[in-house]
Amino acid sequence: xxxxxxxxxxxxxxxLTKFNFTDKLNIMPQFVELSIYxxxxxxxxxxxMLVNDSIGLFVNYPFTGEEIVTIEYQQLSGVxxxxxxxxxxxxxxxxxxxxxxxxxxxxxxxxVDLISVEFLENTRRYVSHAYxxxxxxxxxxxxxKYIKENTESKFKKVKTFTKEQSIKVRSLVVPNLRPxxxxxxxxxxxxxxxYENHFVYLFFENLDGFHFITIQQIIExxxxxxxxxxxxxxxxxxxxxxxxxxxxxxxxxxxxxxNIVNNKRFSSIEKIMGGYYQSELxxxxxxxxxxxxxxxxLDYDKxxxxxxxxxxxxxxxxVDYVKNKPNxxxxxxxxxxxxxxxxxxxxQNKSQPNYxxxxxxxxxxxxxxxxxxxxxxxPANMKxxxxxxxxxxxxxxxxxxxxxxxxxxxxxxxISEVKQVLTAGNRAVTSLRINKDGYxxxxxxx
Numbered sequence: 001x002x003x004x005x006x007x008x009x010x011x012x013x014x015x016l017t018k019f020n021f022t023d024k025l026n027i028m029p030q031f032v033e034l035s036i037y038x039x040x041x042x043x044x045x046x047x048x049m050l051v052n053d054s055i056g057l058f059v060n061y062p063f064t065g066e067e068i069v070t071i072e073y074q075q076l077s078g079v080x081x082x083x084x085x086x087x088x089x090x091x092x093x094x095x096x097x098x099x100x101x102x103x104x105x106x107x108x109x110x111x112v113d114l115i116s117v118e119f120l121e122n123t124r125r126y127v128s129h130a131y132x133x134x135x136x137x138x139x140x141x142x143x144x145k146y147i148k149e150n151t152e153s154k155f156k157k158v159k160t161f162t163k164e165q166s167i168k169v170r171s172l173v174v175p176n177l178r179p180x181x182x183x184x185x186x187x188x189x190x191x192x193x194x195y196e197n198h199f200v201y202l203f204f205e206n207l208d209g210f211h212f213i214t215i216q217q218i219i220e221x222x223x224x225x226x227x228x229x230x231x232x233x234x235x236x237x238x239x240x241x242x243x244x245x246x247x248x249x250x251x252x253x254x255x256x257x258x259n260i261v262n263n264k265r266f267s268s269i270e271k272i273m274g275g276y277y278q279s280e281l282x283x284x285x286x287x288x289x290x291x292x293x294x295x296x297x298l299d300y301d302k303x304x305x306x307x308x309x310x311x312x313x314x315x316x317x318x319v320d321y322v323k324n325k326p327n328x329x330x331x332x333x334x335x336x337x338x339x340x341x342x343x344x345x346x347x348q349n350k351s352q353p354n355y356x357x358x359x360x361x362x363x364x365x366x367x368x369x370x371x372x373x374x375x376x377x378x379p380a381n382m383k384x385x386x387x388x389x390x391x392x393x394x395x396x397x398x399x400x401x402x403x404x405x406x407x408x409x410x411x412x413x414x415i416s417e418v419k420q421v422l423t424a425g426n427r428a429v430t431s432l433r434i435n436k437d438g439y440x441x442x443x444x445x446x
Contacts, residue, residue, distance in 0.1 A: 005380045005428040006253050008076035012086055014049070016057075019066040028424070030055065032109075034071065036089070036420040038206045038386035039433075040215075043180040044122075045205050047071075047091055047114035054107035065093045068155070069114055073422065075382065087382070089207075090155060092120050116205060117155050121147045121179065128176040135170055135190040136163035139183045139203070139212045146179035160209035164201075164217050165193045167354065187212065195357035197305045200365050206385040206418075215365070216306045218414060222389035223306065229412065233391040234378060236260060259377035260394065263433070267370055268314075275334030276367035278323045281359045282330075286341040295332060296360020297323060308389070308412040309438040313371050334363065368437040369416075372409050380420065380428030388415045392434065411440035 014031045017024045032050040049069070057063040069091045074084045091114035099110040125146050131138040140161050152158055172189060174182045183203045190212075192198035198216040205211070222229065236257040271277065281294045300319050303310040312319065324331045338355060376392070378384075392413050394406045417433035 003253060003379060004258070004377075005426065006077070007379070007381060008426070009380045009382055009422065009428045010074055010076065010426045011422050011424065012072040012074050013070075014072075015070045016061070016063070016067040017070065019068070021068075023061070025061060027051065027057070030057070031424050033424070034420075034422045036418075036422075038204075038418040040202050040204045040386045040414075040416050043184065043203055043205060043210075044116040044119050045089075045091075045207070046094075046116075047089075049112040049114060050109070051112060052107060052109050058108075065096065067093060068117070069093060069112070073382065090117050090157060091115060092117050094119075117157060118147050118151050118159070118205075119180075121150050123178070125179060126176050127174045127179055127182040130171070130173045132171045133169055135166045135172070135186050136212055138170075138172065138174075139163065139186045139190075142174070142179055142182050142186070143210065146182075159205075162209065162211045162213060164198070164213040167191045167193050167195055167357070170354075183212065189354070191354040191357050192216075199358040199361040202387075204386060206387055207382070208385060211387060215369075215414065218387055218389060219308060219412075220306045222308075222412065226391075226412065229389065229391040233393055234376070235393040236395050254379050254381060257376045257378055257392065261375040262373075262397075263375055264370065264373040267367070270370070271313075271367045272322050272333050274367045275332070275360070275363040277319060277364075278333040279360045279363050280330065280332035280335045281355060282335065282337045283355065284337060284339045286339065292356075293329060294356040294360065295326075296364070298364060304437075307438055308414065308436045309440045311439040311442045313368060313438060315443055365437060369414075369435045372436045373433070374409075374413075374435075375431055375433050378430050378432060380422070380430050382420060384415065384418055384430055384432065386415055386418050389413065390415060390432075390434070407441045408439045408443075409436070411436065 011028070011031065011034065013026055014028055014034070015024055015026045030051050030053050032052050034050075035048045037046045037048075051057075071089045071091070072086050074086055076084050094113040094115045096110055096112050099108055101108055127142055127146055131141070133141070140163055143161050148158075148161075170189070172186070174185065177185055180203075187201040187203045190201045192201070192214050197220075198214040200215045201212070202215060203210070203212050232251075232255065234255045234257050235252075277298045279296050281296075282291055283294070284291045298312070298319055300312055300316045322333070324333065336359060374394070389412055392410060394410045395403050396406045413434035413436050415432050416435050419431040419433075420428070421431070422428045
């Protein structure tokens with residue numbers, strides 16, 4: 001087996017602190033395992049901590065669920081490391097579950113569900129406010145006022161808020177939503193400045209901070225360094241290959257894939273009904289007493305500018321067949337209706353133009369991302385974050401003696417989820433959920 005902790009990442013301390021920042025207690029002797037989760041589809045980082053409690057924390061501390069949990073970890077080896085830095089992550093307790101009492105009632109085993117400290121402010125307040133601004137600036141104002149202000153004051157914690165520029169100033173009313181839900185709602189309304197190529201806005205937190213950006217911006221940045229990513233590619237290594245290896249390259253060992261799970265490889269019917277091939281947006285204007293229709297179709301020959309891999313996920317004949325031919329008005333595989341009751345005109349005097357730029361493209365792209373969905377296990381590396389792009393060599397899956405790199409699904413992947421597992425015994429491993437939007441090589445057709 002490959003060394004799953006080559007950087008020697010270890011938990012230095014796990015501590016509980018009362019809500020008034022008194023009675024700090026190191027529970028490292030009770031700590032068993034920690035799993036940290038990041039996802040581009042979730043606004044906050046989550047964590048599960050397994051505890052073996054033989055000192056009666058519920059009674060003697062007492063443990064009430066109000067405590068702040070601080071995780072400190074170190075990376076002991078790696079390039080340029082002489083005096084290892086100590087990294088710290090703070091969480092609030094969301095709940096405690098799966099409490100099991102041992103046979104002699106001398107100890108308890110349970111899981112503590114943890115979540116970023118910002119979530120506390122999210123649960124306390126609602127946003128019901130009218131804004132007239134760029135959508136990304138609205139999102140940052142919601143974050144600053146309803147999340148950052150009190151979190152910084154209470155926990156002395158500051159996290160960055162990265163944002164991507166949208167097309168124009170909008171007038172929107174956030175309809176009484178909790179702050180994180182409000183920012184996710186704004187992401188649905190945001191249309192990027194480069195609306196022809198950027199269209200799927202996300203709001204998520206990783207270990208770098210909070211991000212309000214499009215997937216396409218992430219990919220555009222990655223394409224600029226594609227050669228470097230390919231040079232530092234992740235590659236599946238079997239136990240047989242490891243046994244044959246005579247030279248150990250620490251850098252390559254860090255990027256060894258030791259396990260691959262295919263979460264989903266095909267979703268043909270879902271893609272048809274969901275609008276991957278064809279969709280149509282109807283905008284009904286109550287002010288003008290009219291409607292506008294915007295159809296969108298997958299063009300086999302038109303390659304997207306910013307995509308991980310640009311070759312379509314189906315053959316030309318199949319794409320042409322599953323698309324319905326225009327028949328009066330409502331004919332697409334998926335139809336969405338939007339009712340507008342306020343003024344918002346562009347230079348062409350068309351009501352509500354923004355959604356026309358994003359609905360069809362965003363729908364198609366999200367279903368494309370759902371087509372190739374893998375989970376890979378790699379050596380522990382706390383620098384890997386949700387929202388990054390990596391290059392992977394995936395082997396062909398078959399029973400033949402000679403196994404080559406899969407020419408279709410190898411290539412660039414976006415990391416949609418990261419699971420970091422750290423244990424008390426200094427064992428650590430990283431699992432990545434990775435997705436891609438097309439094939440590296442065009443499909444072979446006879």
